[in-house]
Amino acid sequence: MLDFSTMPVFDREIETAPRERIREIQLAKLKEQVAWTYDRVAWYREKLDERGVAPADIRTLEDVRLLPFTDKSVLRETFPYGLFAVPLDEVIELHSSSGTTGKPIVVGYNVHDMDVWSDCIARLAQMAGVVPGDRAQMAFGYGMFTGGFGLHYGLQKLGCMMIPAGSGNTERHLAMIEDYGTTVLIATPSYAMHMCEVGEKLGFDWEASTLRVGLFGGEPCPPKLKQEIESRMHIVCTDNYGLTEVMGPGVSGECLASRDMQHIAEDHFLWEVVDPETGDPVPDGVEGELVLTPLDKQAIPVLRYRTHDLTRVVTEPCACGRTHARMQKVRVRSDDMLIIRGTNVFPSQVEDVLAGIEGVTTHYRIVVETVGGLDSMTVHVELKASAFSDSFEEMSAFTKRIAEKLKAVLLVGVNVKLVEPGGIERCLGKTKHVEDRRAKL
Template sequence: MGTPMPAPDQIDFSALPIYLPEVECTSRERIRAIQLAKLIEQVGYTYARVPWYRDQMDALGVTPADIRTLDDVRKLPFTDKSALRETFPFGMFAVPMDEIVEMHASSGTTGKPIVVGYTAADMDVWSECIARLAQMAGVTAADRVQMAFGYGMFTGGFGLHYGIQRIGGMMIPAGAGNTERHIQMIEDYGTTTLIATPSYAMHICEVGEKLGFDWASSTLERGLFGGEPCPPRLKAEIEARMHITCTDNYGLTEVMGPGVSGECLAHRDQQHIAEDHFLWEVVDPATGEPVAEGEMGELVLTPLDKRGIPVLRYRTHDLTRVTTEPCACGRTLARMQKVRSRCDDMLIIRGTNVFPSQVEDVIGRIDELTPHYRIVVDNEGGLDRMTVEVEIKPEAFSDSFEEMSAFAREVAGKLRNVLLVTPVVRLVEPGGIERTLGKAKHVDDRRR
């Protein structure tokens, strides 16, 4: 019988598994010590084995001996996706090809694919990271886990598969597609956990409903999502309709694949980073300088024990903020806010960095507004002007110019408190903001 998790404050976390408590729940000091020891070794390994990095570091006048503290990571060059493209396919590999036991590649929608190779040790780290995030969601050896990702070059399928097996869970490798068969398999095999993209999970849910499948009484307990961002509203809807608990994780092919961080059940908008395997930095995307802890910026990752393709300071272009505050689930590993926007979305308004996701957060907390918004930036008399168009809900309309104007000012005030820039708020009719399929176009920057 599917029994979704209760609200975070009603969960008995002591009853939930933690895959590697001696690391996941250790002191911050010990984590930093582990990171430093691994960083020093990894930089030496990389410098010695990858000519591309040796050239970059030589050009900056940095040697492995310069890395003595964690902050010294800033002396190292950044790595961008282009480096992996230029060296296609195997130019960044640090080991002879016969030590590589598996390869994967990104889809390559914007050029040549990014090719990555894993040694046996890399595969071991990868499956361990997946095992951690699966246990954050409550998966144990007793679970039957149905794969709805495609296997293949994409890292999601095999990555999750190995990690689930690592904790003894039973994999049902159904693969992508054939929705009715997925539903039949859930029923026949007593599947407890579904691995899918959130949009495909929603599709399975809807097809099941049409077929008269009763999700409330099915064996399915949880969804492990990945492959695409999972908007909170979509997740909440899937949880309510399928009677399951859904978590998602973060990762990217260039640094490993899924499993860099995973969502625990205490903070549903955050994910614990596998800090003993990944050194994280959050930097100002414009300057590359670190931001204060808790501030929004670009996530930069250095895998600490990656042998096949070591990568230093990989710029993810993903925006997040990281906290090292203790978590109710018992883990001490830092938590990153789920990534909902990319650096390419960042706007600089009168010298202040503004992210559309901040606007989205504020709008999402105002009951009188729908979640739809649009940001228009233009320049008037040399000054940047930011206009935020928001849709009022039909029931929030007051039939008084005075009240509507006061409301618009109130919204502007709430935005200013978060953005540190005062926008003009323009109220728009319900449905007045264009809905686009897929990625909504939230920003119209007319200064360019």
């Protein structure tokens, strides 16, 4: 058992503050943030004026509901600098999220924002057991994507040695772990799994290696995948949640006492959980869409950002000693939803079904196409070497069994194609689980 009383906490005073104190901090910051935004961003000023709401009307935390929602389309409309609240010569870094359609969304940070961001990352790293002096090897790319730099600055703030290896070249990564005595790996879970497999093929001794902690992000990390990486690499892995529109990684992070949840940095983010259809608040602890208001973001303030992520939030004390609310890890991102012959299908449902089947790996791919005017979905499932058989009958019975299990959960018939071990392409960045070949209207 871990003794949480002796484990370091990056900002103990804030992270273990009584909930009443957290609410006081949030309210003071919310008032300032709304005034800051109203004074500096024309888009928000117009929206507040239309509603007849002035910054002085924010008297309680619940008054956040007087403010308009923001969603991704607003960031696109105002591209590139329309929502910026500080002169551009005060912006010290720019990031963007890769939009699959249309313009990307762009966010800027001033010195204060970078400080907050590093703080959030240092907290989540310490939650995972990272300590000053750790040697942290980066396997995210250092591009416009927020992941690489966010983790980089935060780990430096904690006092780690950063090894900025960047993405790709798995053999080089393995050599660097050995050469530099790397103790922390920052990667997407799917890339960590790929490293694990390549390492095993090359005879890399994970048990004897210096690596101790994995900090994952960039994509959801199913519990089964995490456990598999932990046992094969002999490390402890946590993952964090964030999104470029409100900061980047570090909005919330997993502690070792509550592995299915993530502590929200509540002194920096006000959360709401709303009914995704109506936008009304749902009762405490009930699942709904997460809405976030950064409380001290200066360069590009965003009010009530609709994340389209479904979660529930609990405020009960955590065994790790931290008092900040915990959100259930996001499994369903409404943006990922596919509509197959009128039925909603989430890749996470496919993942859950496959996780319960012996003999298949965590790698899969969903291909959707139009056949004879109808949607047709095929799930490519990678076999483990141990489950591979020369018998055609055995393999086709196995295929049929998987298809039946999928249909029972998805409520829509799917084709299943078994793929030999290693046959599903490993992506270095975010894993693309879905290939939608249907013509877009």
